[in-house]
Structures are given as C-alpha cells and as structure tokens.
Amino acid sequence: MRSPTAANAASPGAGPPGGSAAAACGVATVGVGARTRELLDHLLRHDGGRFRLCAPQEARIALLDLDAADCVDTWDAMRAAHPGLAPLCLGTRRDDSPDGVEFVAKPIEPARLLAAIERCARRAATADAGPIGHAMLRPSLAAAAAEPAEAARSQYDPASYLVQLAIDTLAEARRRGAPMVLELRGAARRRLVFDPAAGGSVYVGIPSTLLHGLACTIDVRAQVTVTPGDATPVAGMERMEPDALVWDLAVLASHGRVPRGTDPHRRLRLRRWPNLTRWIETPGAMMLADRWSRGATLDRMRRDAGVPSAAVDTFYAACCAVGLFESSGEPAGHWDRLAGAAAAPGQLLSRLARRLLGLA
C-alpha cells in the first residue's frame, strides 16, 4: 500500500489517555498512510502514554514508511530541518532499510513496533541516532523496485489477521442465529456488528482508515473482543455485505502473499467472478478473474498472467477468503487459444477497455 503523500505528521494535540503528553516521547511520521497512522495513534494512546504522534519539530523519532514513493525526499527535507531525529523504518523488505537503522517489517506487529520505538528512543537519548539520508536509502529503494515480486513469494497465516476473525465471527453469528460484536479493546463503540439476518450483514462502526490498519495487523485477536450482541444498536453504522468486507480484509492482509499451505500446482476454477463493482478491484483483477473462471493453477498464473506475482497472489488470497475457488478437472491454459476469437480486433477492445477505465 503506497501512501500518496509522505508529508503527514500527525496532530500534535494527540495525547495519551491518563498520561502526560508533555512527558511523552514524540514520534513524527514520514510517508505513513492515513490508515496505519490512525492505528499507530490508537496503539500509542493505549500503551501508557510513553509515546505520542506529533509534528516533526516536537519529535525525537521519525517513523519512515519505505514503501511510500516520496518517503526519501520528504525525509531528506525533514532531516535537514530537524537533524536530531532518530529514524525508524517500516517496509515490506528488510533489505530496503540501511544497516544500523531500526526496521519493522510489514505487516506490522504492534508489540514489535513498540519495542522498536522504545529502542529508537533510547538511541535518540544517547545521541546515537544513526542518521540516514537520501544517499543511503535510494539504492535500497531502487533494488526493491527491481524485484517487486520477491516479498510476494512468502505465505501468511490468515488466522492471525482480522480477515479470519471476521469469517469466524460471521459463522458464529449464523450458528447462533443472533448478532455478534467485534470491538476494539479500549475503544468503546468502535465495533463491527455481524448480523446473520436476511442473508447476513456487517455493520461497520470503525473508521475505514483504522479498519484498514487493523486488517494489516498481525495477531489482531489481542486487540479486539468478540461477544454476543443480541440488542446491539446499529443505527448510523455503515452496512456492508459480509463477502465485501471479507474480500477487502483479505486483500489488505495478503499484501502480495498467499495463505499458508497453498499448493501452487493445484488446478482451480472460480465458481463465480468476484463482485468487482462493489469489492476492491485489485491490479489485474479482470484478467485474472477471466482466466481463473476457465481454470488454472496459481503457478501458471504467476508465470503467464503478465502481472506481478504479488498481484496474482493477492487476488488468489482474496478469492480463497470469500470461498470463490473450486477444484477444476479441466485442462488449464486454453485462454491462449481463445484469444482472437472475438468479432472485433483485440486492439479495438483494448482501446475500448481503456476508454471505459477512464469513465469508471
């Protein structure tokens, strides 16, 4: 997930509950997306007030998202203005981070992030910040761009993420025939209500930025409670189709990885297309949906689809989460033979599709 802008230092007024904002160690962010920043704010507020998000001029630590396109430039400018800031890097690939600088790999595990912030604060206090700049970061970013699929080869355990918890909670609501509530610990009314009535609905009472951050967080079960909620009010909460929520959460959790235990050589076929007018359209989703509706293995798609493996893997993971795949006995790979069977030339269809993409 790339942040469109790197200049996003948080409001300096964000202080910890029951703690002294003045005494807390300030953390400025560079290139950190709104979703992650809101989650980070929540995390720091409920960590006893040792740290707080703030503007760069009040900060001792700068949290850099190396995946953000303009992170390096923004960091260079910030570092010139505030040379005492100690950097702490977030990123998909550890290789992106210069040696000697604290690094936390995505998806972010709150305990690891807090421990890294703590170490960074200690180093800042002893003036051992290990300043990094453009020259140190740029080569690693270039390497990352050259090998975007490397991180996608890994697998992830959906059970550690919100996506599986949402699936389980919805199943429990259906089993009980009554709503279930998933609530953020220490944040009353920030909740998802899973209502099994009328085919199933999810009522969303968590801001989307925070929800998206939670979706990317490992070991999310420690941060939420799940309880029966027979008389839970849902007025004013946004209603979602359960499949739409699961799809979106799976896309965010996958981050270019496939579920643990995936057999890339198993031939699968889509039972139906994902509902791409209502669910996140992942990169290449149209083409992947078409080919997988005809039957294919993950391995073949990674090799032949013409999109980065990470995009194939994300689409695959989301389809798995919603239960769209079934085994396919048909030989895979006949899409090549189908090409050109259209009444109109492919070039025209391609231009038309681009035109429609512009309209969408």
Next chain:
Amino acid sequence: MNNHKIIFTGPVGAGKTTAINALSDVPTVRTDHRPSDATRLLKASTTVAMDYGLLRLGDGDRVHLYGTPGQERFQFMWDILREGGIGVVVLVDNLRAHPLDDLDRFLDAFREFTDRGHVAVGVTRMDCAREPGLQRYGEHLGRRGLRPPLFEVDARSRRDVATLVRALLHAVDPALPAGV
C-alpha cells in the same frame, strides 16, 4: 471508420436504457412509448424498438450501444441487433418475481454470444432485494456451464456499467492487457 456493437438486453425495467445513457458520448436515442400492455404497471414509458448510444474511440472507431426492447413481442428486433455484436450485457432486475428465469430467457435468446462466453451479467436493484444473491446467480450459471462476469450493478452508475462492460471485454478476449 470501424463500427462495432455491444448489446444490452434484459427484461422490462432492468435498467438497459439507463445503463446506455450512463455510458454514451451522445444523448441516447430512445424509442420510448407509453405502454399499452402489462408493462404500464411497471413504468410510465418503455422501449418499443431499441435504445441507442455511442462510444467514440478516436481514429473514427465507434462502438454502438444498443438496448433491446424488453417485451417478448419485439423479439424480431433482437435478431437485427445481434448481428455483428462484440458481446451482450444481460441486465436482470432482482425485484422481479423470477429473476433467474429471466436470466435464462435472455441467455437463451442470445445463445450465439452465450455459447462463446461473450456475455456479462449485471444484477440491478439488489439494494431493494438482496435475494437471490450473487452466489445463487453464480450457482445457476454454473449449472449451465457458464462463468461469466457477474456483478451487482446500479444502472445509473457510470462506474458500475463501465466496469461491467470492461469485464465483458476481458471475457470476449482473454488476451486483453491486465491493466485495462
């Protein structure tokens, strides 16, 4: 100049006219008339010949968007419209009594597209009637051996209609680039 055609079909009130209107570069040509049959219970005017819209692609290439009349008695028009088409978009109104039967009827009527997989299905008014859900539509189509693009669609939404037609193009030509 090259002319190509995409057909929008489906029962009365499914949103064909609205969908074409959402996409067209020109004011849509409509052949509406006050209905004299049972259709008048559903809507004040209905398409009696066809709807027409246009997408210009530059270099003289144009894609014509034709909407079929919904009533069975205008079926002869369907034969005229299907000639030389790129593919067909079937819109199904989920508020009708038997939308899966409607779907079958229009898939059968455009079998030369359906059999080649040059079809996309949009289910309209799902905000008013959640059932049958897309899963049931998918199972129904699967029993016919079909796995076309199948989306919930608001025919008034240009984005929804454009996404559905884009999916149709991928179904028509699997070699289309991934980025479109």
